[in-house]
Amino acid sequence: MIDWVSFTPVSALVGGVMIGLAAVLLMAMNGRIAGISGILGGLLQPRRGEVAWRAAFIAGLLAAPVLWLLVAGPPHILVEASNAVLVLAGLLVGFGTRLGSGCTSGHGVCGLSRLSPRSLAATAVFMATGFVTVFVVRHLLGDA
Template structure:
């Protein structure tokens, strides 16, 4: 159920526009896809001339919310899951990005905008897995 009291379409739209602009600029200026798993993976196994832009991109992703935190009051973040469950979830996401040859940002934002059939299949599978997981956790397991 949508929490209409806290629904923020304007900030979501602005955030989406900023993500889209970053993806467009990266492909126009650098000829690279803004897939976060690929950017991070390329930083962990660096190639000549590839580390600076990758590090800058990832630092920007870290700095932006910190800057927002310094300038505005952010709501308290509540994570209703145990640490072991979060670790397992993170490992599953990492496995999925390797299995799917990319992450939601690479396939969902950049791949779909380039009309990539592989990205369409990957995004449908990502979303389907997410829907199924929420259903199982909320209705089968009773909200772990």
């Protein structure tokens, strides 16, 4: 269920613009796609000349919520899943990222903007899987 009282379209729009700008700048300046799984994977298997920009990108991802916390304070977050479910979900996302040769940022943001057929297929599968998962959890399992 969407919490319409807490819905903030302006911050969502600004966030989307910032993600798009970061993707464009990374492509324009480094010739690289802003797929987070690929960027992180490149740090785990470092190659000469590839570590600094990857580390800076990941550091920015980690610093952004800290800066937001300092500016806006802590958000109200309600997680209605057990730790076991969250761990399982994380493992499934990681498996899907490897299986799909990329993540939602690489395929959904960068791949679609480049009109990549492979990214279109991957994004369609991500979205369909999400729709089915929500339907099963909410309607078949009883929204526990």
